[in-house]
Amino acid sequence: MKNFFIITLLLAFLLSSCSAYFNQPLGIQKAVYGANTPATTSLAKLPKPKEQVVVGVYKFKDQTGQYKPTEQGSTFSTAVTQGATSILIKALGDSKWFVPIERENLGNLLNERNIIRSTRQEYLAGTDTKDSQLTPLLFAGVLLEGGIVSYDSNIITGGFGARYFGTGASARYRQDRISIYLRLVSTSNGKILNTVYVSKTILSQSVDANLFKYVNFKRLLEVETGFTRNEPVQLAVTEAIEKAVEGLIVDGIRDKIWEVDAPSSEVTAFLDSYTKEKEEAELGLLYKSDQMERRDKLGVEFDAGGTYMAGDYPNPIAKPMIRGGVKYFFAPNLDISGSASVFRLANKNKLDVGYSSLDLNLEFLIFPYNVFTPYIFAGAGANFNSAFKNFSGKTQFGAGLEYLVTSNLGLRLYGEYNLNFSDNIDYVVSGVRDDYYWRFGFGISYYFNLKGKH
Known part of the structure; x- marks a missing residue:
């Protein structure tokens, strides 16, 4: 059964990859117009x-x-x-x-006209000479x-x-x-x-x-x-x-x-x-992109995703997270982003707590003129629980992908690593290592068309 599944998956990948597989030339084909x-x-x-x-x-x-x-060099x-x-x-x-x-082959044309002219002169002698004259060539x-x-x-x-x-x-x-x-x-x-x-x-x-x-x-x-x-x-x-x-x-x-x-x-x-x-x-560049600024100076973001705790307890569990933010571009590929998040952190049978965070990141877009670009970011922030206690500072960095569906609307997918300056995020102080957690999100970006350039 396992082998059957592997073969089926292999064939499905190949047969669905391109229609050329279904149109293999198995016989002689007749000549067609170009x-x-x-x-x-x-x-x-x-x-x-x-x-x-x-x-x-x-x-x-x-x-x-x-x-x-x-592959061996070149041919003639x-x-x-x-x-x-x-x-x-x-x-x-x-x-x-x-x-x-x-x-292109003017010599051939002139030679043929000379043949026509000499033939007419030889066989139409004594007739009306006007009939034997060739029409002039177009210039x-x-x-x-x-x-x-x-x-x-x-x-x-x-x-x-x-x-x-x-x-x-x-x-x-x-x-x-x-x-x-x-x-x-x-x-x-x-x-x-x-x-x-x-x-x-x-x-x-x-x-x-x-x-x-x-x-x-x-x-x-x-x-x-x-x-x-x-x-x-x-x-x-x-x-x-x-x-x-x-x-x-x-x-x-x-x-x-x-x-x-x-x-x-x-x-x-x-x-x-x-x-x-x-x-x-x-505006086009060599590798199929152009230099048009696709994102305006000001944008907002809304994300949803999950968190994954890495603290003193074993068996972490993924928990939900929502985030909203605003960003401002200094350059086509560089912006500063401020955001607020609400999320939960949990370990199986040990921990399930809620947190909020405020983050400030510097983002760098790899291909700012493309509709699809990876980006990286890093910054600092702070965590606090729902009672505005257990406050701790942190630093975060990560990477993501963004695709512009329209000139104003983009889809985002990213992962983020958060290193806290506290070992009490899970309310347990143990060892010498501070607690940290991962965040993964998917959401949308909306860019305000302030200049009316799109």
Whole structure:
């Protein structure tokens, strides 16, 4: 029965971890049209232009010079696609803002036109020469230049695993990043009209589980399974290029380089949305966080939890605790917190008493700009019983986690160690060590929106 439970738990972990496990490629698959990206949808939703712009792209190439990394070193296969020019031309066409013209293989086009011209001259001699003339080639009003400028591997790596008596599971992940630059150049005077910089992360995940256990004497059960999922680099390049094209179009609308065939109210709302997105991106840090202060200067806290006594009596029992407090931030990651608590301390068949405490803590948030952050705190306080007697000073320190559900409301979980300057907390003075107790709490934080910044 125990082995059955272990196997069931192992399979449940694996099968519920990701839908990729249920879609394993067990047969030959037919060719399909290329997958779209979220940026493809954004391009299609752009307001339409009054007049399309003829654009030329000579080369949008890989400027990183990197080869694909492997565990043994590297191979002669490049880290990113060499067909970025084709991706850019398709994105320009999908936007409906540009008329891309052939420039990457211009020599092939000119050769073919020469063949057509010489053939017509040879076989249509004596006929109307106007019918034998080719239409002129379009010339570009603007050129697009730039390329893929960086491919950074392993900017974030990590994972988690556990094993117990031959049964284990683990998950690992890795994040890479690709960056491109795209610039718009006027063919009339060579002026660079705009430059756009876009980055896109590339995620790789691995999940595996295994079981190695004797289910009976001389009978060994061994089970191993798992999967790995890698985000295609080509799709990441495609999404970054499409996002760059979108940025060029919107910047051109804002700078009045071209005109939009849409009502002014719709254009204004669209530009405001783009400006907000760009401002948030400019605040972005490398590891997917930003520098926006998420917590206002003043906040209040309400917690409930339990206490665990460590005094002169054996067999401590967990008892309830409630707490309320107020905090003030000196800096985004540093605040001072004052609180009052009511709690009980108990030992089995020996002690069950009520206490109140007043605490003053200095708190430090590890990731103050994230919605989820660990924090540490330390400070001093005082205990007294319900009759305002048995007064004692104390010091406390601990750590916790906070998650912001909204810009004003956060959830908190913490643990705290309280060292008292008295051995009489349990009303027994014995030995040389002062009494202490643990407190664990879960509650909410509310931050007043005094500045109206959220």
